[in-house]
Amino acid sequence: MEREETIMWMHKTALTIVTGFAATLLTASPHMTADAQDTVNIGMFTSLTGPSAIVGKDMQRGVELAINRVNEGYEVPLKDGSTRAIGPGVNGSQIRLIVEDSESRPQAAMDSVRKLVNVDNVSVVLGEYSSGLTLPTGQFINENGVVQISIGANSPKLRDVGPFFFDMIGLATLQGSAMVDLAEQAIGAKTFATFMPNNPYGVGVELAVCEAAKERGSECVATVRYEEQKTDYRAELQQANAPNPDAVIFFAYGAEAQLVLRQAYELGLNASEKWFGTEVSNWVNEVTDTPEIAEGVRGIEHDVGGDFYNEQYAGPYEEAYGEKPLTVFGGYGYDAAMIAALAIKEAGSTEPDKIREAVHKAAETYKGVTGDKAVDEEGMQTNEDYAILIYKDGGLQPYTP
Amino acid sequence: MFQVLIDSLIRAAELSFLAVGLTMVYSVLRFPNFAHVEFATVGAYMALLFSATLTLPLWLAAAVGLVLTGILGVVIDRAIFSRLRRASPIMLMIASFALGIAMRETVRAIWGPSPFFYNIGLQRPMEVMGARITSIQIAIIGAAVVAMAGFHLLLNRTRLGIAMRAAADNSQLAQSSGIYTENVIRTVWFIGAAFAALGGVLIALNTQLAPDMGFGIIIQVFAAAILGGVGNPYGALLGAVIIGLAENVGLAINWAPLAEFLGLSTSGYLFIPTGYKAAIPFTVLILVLLFMPSGLTGARR
CATH class of the missing domain: 3.40.50.2300 (Response regulator)
Known part of the structure; x- marks a missing residue:
C-alpha cells in the first residue's frame, strides 16, 4: 500500500511539472513573437x-x-x-x-x-x-x-x-611578419621560440611567425603550444627556453598572461630582454599588481x-x-x-x-x-x-x- | 637539469597532499572519491575568503580554511556517503562525481570563473646550483615533508593510526575487536579533506586560484594513487614523486640525438609537444600496471 502511494505521488508530481512546462511554453511563445x-x-x-x-x-x-x-x-x-x-x-x-x-x-x-x-x-x-x-x-x-x-x-x-x-x-598572418621584424630590429634576433596557446589563434600566429622568420633567413627553434587555463606552465616555459632562442614570441590571455609572466620571472627567463608579445594590451590591466614581471616586455598592438x-x-x-x-x-x-x-x-x-x-x-x-x-x-x-x-x-x- | 628536478619535487609535493588523502578514503571505504580534488579548491578559496575579506594573516586564514574543509569532509560523509555504506562502489563513484560537480560549480557561482591570487606580492627567485626556486616553493616542499612525516607517525605510533590501519585492513574484524569504525571513518575524512585543502592552498600560493584548480589535476592525483597501489598512503607518496618527475622530465628530454640516430633531420632540438603533458602520467601508469598489476608497492590484496 505504501509503495502504491509513493508511485501515485510520483505520477502527480510528474504531471504537475509537465503541465507547468506546457503552460509556460503556451504563455511564453505569443509574447516572444510579439517581441520580435x-x-x-x-x-x-x-x-x-x-x-x-x-x-x-x-x-x-x-x-x-x-x-x-x-x-x-x-x-x-x-x-x-x-x-x-x-x-x-x-x-x-x-x-x-x-x-x-x-x-x-x-x-x-x-x-x-x-x-x-x-x-x-x-x-x-x-x-x-x-x-x-x-x-x-x-x-x-x-x-x-x-x-x-x-x-x-x-x-x-x-x-x-x-x-x-x-x-x-x-x-594573424599579418602579425607574424610584424613580430619577426620587431625582434630583429630591437635585438638582432635570428633564432625564435614561440610560446602560444594551443588554440586557433596561437597556432595561427606560430605558423605565421615561423614562416616570416624563414623568409628572412632566420628560424624557429622551439614552438610551444600550451594548454589554456592550467595552473602551472613551468615545464612549457623551460621547453621554449631550452634551445636558448634569441627571442621568444608569446601570447597569453589576460589573467593567464599574469601567471605565465610570473612563472617566467621566477624561472629567470629574462622576459624583459627576450620576450615579445602580440596584442600586449590584453594583459596590461592584469599585471598591475606585480608590474616587475612584465617590465621591459615589448610587443605589438592593433594601432588605434x-x-x-x-x-x-x-x-x-x-x-x-x-x-x-x-x-x-x-x-x-x-x-x-x-x-x-x-x-x-x-x-x-x-x-x-x-x-x-x-x-x-x-x-x-x-x-x-x-x-x-x-x-x-x-x-x-x-x-x-x-x-x-x-x-x-x-x-x-x-x-x- | 637541476631545475627540472626542483620543478618535479614541487609538483610531487603538491600532488602528494591530494593523492594520500584520496588513497586513505579508498582504503577505508573502498571507492574512488572523484570529489576529493574539490577539497583542494574549497580549502584554497576558504583561505582566500578569510585572508581577503576578514583580513586575517594568510597562515591563519589557511589554518582556519584547513579545519573547516576537514569538517566539510566529515559533514559530507554524514550527509551522503554514510547513507550509501552498503551501496556498490559504482554507485559511490557516481555519487562522488556528482558531488564533485556540485562543489566545483558552487565555488564558481560564489567567486566567479576569473582567477584570483593571494596577496603575497612577487616572490624573488633565489639561485641554487643553477636552478631557481622561490621561498614559497621551498615552503611547499618543506610542508610536504613535515606533513608526511607527521602522517607516518600518526599511522604507526598512535592508537588512532593503528585503528585506521586495522579498519583499512579488515573493517569487520576491526569492529569486532572493539574498534569503533565509524569514528575511524570520520577521522579519515577529516584528515583527507584537510590534507587536500592544504595542497590546494599551496598550489594557489605557487600559481593561482581558479574553480577548476582541483579538477585540473584529477588525472595526476589518481595516477599517483593508483601507481602506488590504491589504499597505500606510502605508495601514493611514491606515486606523486614519480608522476611529478614524469611530467617535468618527460617534457625536458631532448630527443634530437635519438631522432638523428634514426636518420631523421632535426634542428638540434626535439621535444615531446607540451600538449601531451597530461598524457605522460597515463603512459607511466599503464607501463607500471602492465608489469606490476597491483601498483609499485605491490599491495597484497
Whole structure:
C-alpha cells in the first residue's frame, strides 16, 4: 500500500511539472513573437567572466555605444568625408542588444550562441574576442544562416568559416611578419621560440611567425603550444627556453598572461630582454599588481588612436563610462555594431542574404574608429596597422626599436 | 637539469597532499572519491575568503580554511556517503562525481570563473646550483615533508593510526575487536579533506586560484594513487614523486640525438609537444600496471 502511494505521488508530481512546462511554453511563445516584431534583435557573445573578462567588458561597452547612437539617431561618418543618417532605430524598429556571457570558454560560448540564434532569433551576432571560441561557434552560426561579425578574433582559419562570417580585425598572418621584424630590429634576433596557446589563434600566429622568420633567413627553434587555463606552465616555459632562442614570441590571455609572466620571472627567463608579445594590451590591466614581471616586455598592438578615434569614440566612451577605454578592442566592437546596423538599414529587412550583401557594402564606405574596415570577398579585413609598444613603469608606452 | 628536478619535487609535493588523502578514503571505504580534488579548491578559496575579506594573516586564514574543509569532509560523509555504506562502489563513484560537480560549480557561482591570487606580492627567485626556486616553493616542499612525516607517525605510533590501519585492513574484524569504525571513518575524512585543502592552498600560493584548480589535476592525483597501489598512503607518496618527475622530465628530454640516430633531420632540438603533458602520467601508469598489476608497492590484496 505504501509503495502504491509513493508511485501515485510520483505520477502527480510528474504531471504537475509537465503541465507547468506546457503552460509556460503556451504563455511564453505569443509574447516572444510579439517581441520580435517590435524590435530588431542584435546578439552579442562576449567574455564577461574568466581570463578575458576585461577585454570582454570593453567590447560590450563599445557595442553599446554604437547601438545607443543608432537608437537615438546618428550621422555616421563615411570614408569620403560625408555622413549617412541612421535612426532612430533601423527600419522603423528599435535595436535590442542581447548580451550573453561566453565565460572565456568554448562550451559556454556555444551555449550563448545557441540561445542567441535559436531563442532570440537575432539578425546579426557580434563576437568574440578569442579565436578558440569564435571558430566553433562561427561554424554553428554560419550553418544556421545568420550573419556574424567577429570583433577581436584573428586566426587565419576564420577565413574558412563561411559566407555569413565577417571579421573586424586583421588576421594573424599579418602579425607574424610584424613580430619577426620587431625582434630583429630591437635585438638582432635570428633564432625564435614561440610560446602560444594551443588554440586557433596561437597556432595561427606560430605558423605565421615561423614562416616570416624563414623568409628572412632566420628560424624557429622551439614552438610551444600550451594548454589554456592550467595552473602551472613551468615545464612549457623551460621547453621554449631550452634551445636558448634569441627571442621568444608569446601570447597569453589576460589573467593567464599574469601567471605565465610570473612563472617566467621566477624561472629567470629574462622576459624583459627576450620576450615579445602580440596584442600586449590584453594583459596590461592584469599585471598591475606585480608590474616587475612584465617590465621591459615589448610587443605589438592593433594601432588605434588619433583625433578621429578620440572624438568619435574615446571621448564619448569616457563620458558614458567614467573611464578611458580599457583596451583597444572596444573600438572594434563599436565598428562591428555600427556596420551591423548600417547593413540592416541598407538591407531593409532582416533577411540574412540581404544583410550579408549589405555588410560588404557598408564596410567599404564606413569610416571606422579603428581604421579602414573594408573586407575582401571572404569577409576578412584587407589591412591592419600595428603600434609597437613596451611595458614600462606600470603601463604600455610607444617604443622605437 | 637541476631545475627540472626542483620543478618535479614541487609538483610531487603538491600532488602528494591530494593523492594520500584520496588513497586513505579508498582504503577505508573502498571507492574512488572523484570529489576529493574539490577539497583542494574549497580549502584554497576558504583561505582566500578569510585572508581577503576578514583580513586575517594568510597562515591563519589557511589554518582556519584547513579545519573547516576537514569538517566539510566529515559533514559530507554524514550527509551522503554514510547513507550509501552498503551501496556498490559504482554507485559511490557516481555519487562522488556528482558531488564533485556540485562543489566545483558552487565555488564558481560564489567567486566567479576569473582567477584570483593571494596577496603575497612577487616572490624573488633565489639561485641554487643553477636552478631557481622561490621561498614559497621551498615552503611547499618543506610542508610536504613535515606533513608526511607527521602522517607516518600518526599511522604507526598512535592508537588512532593503528585503528585506521586495522579498519583499512579488515573493517569487520576491526569492529569486532572493539574498534569503533565509524569514528575511524570520520577521522579519515577529516584528515583527507584537510590534507587536500592544504595542497590546494599551496598550489594557489605557487600559481593561482581558479574553480577548476582541483579538477585540473584529477588525472595526476589518481595516477599517483593508483601507481602506488590504491589504499597505500606510502605508495601514493611514491606515486606523486614519480608522476611529478614524469611530467617535468618527460617534457625536458631532448630527443634530437635519438631522432638523428634514426636518420631523421632535426634542428638540434626535439621535444615531446607540451600538449601531451597530461598524457605522460597515463603512459607511466599503464607501463607500471602492465608489469606490476597491483601498483609499485605491490599491495597484497
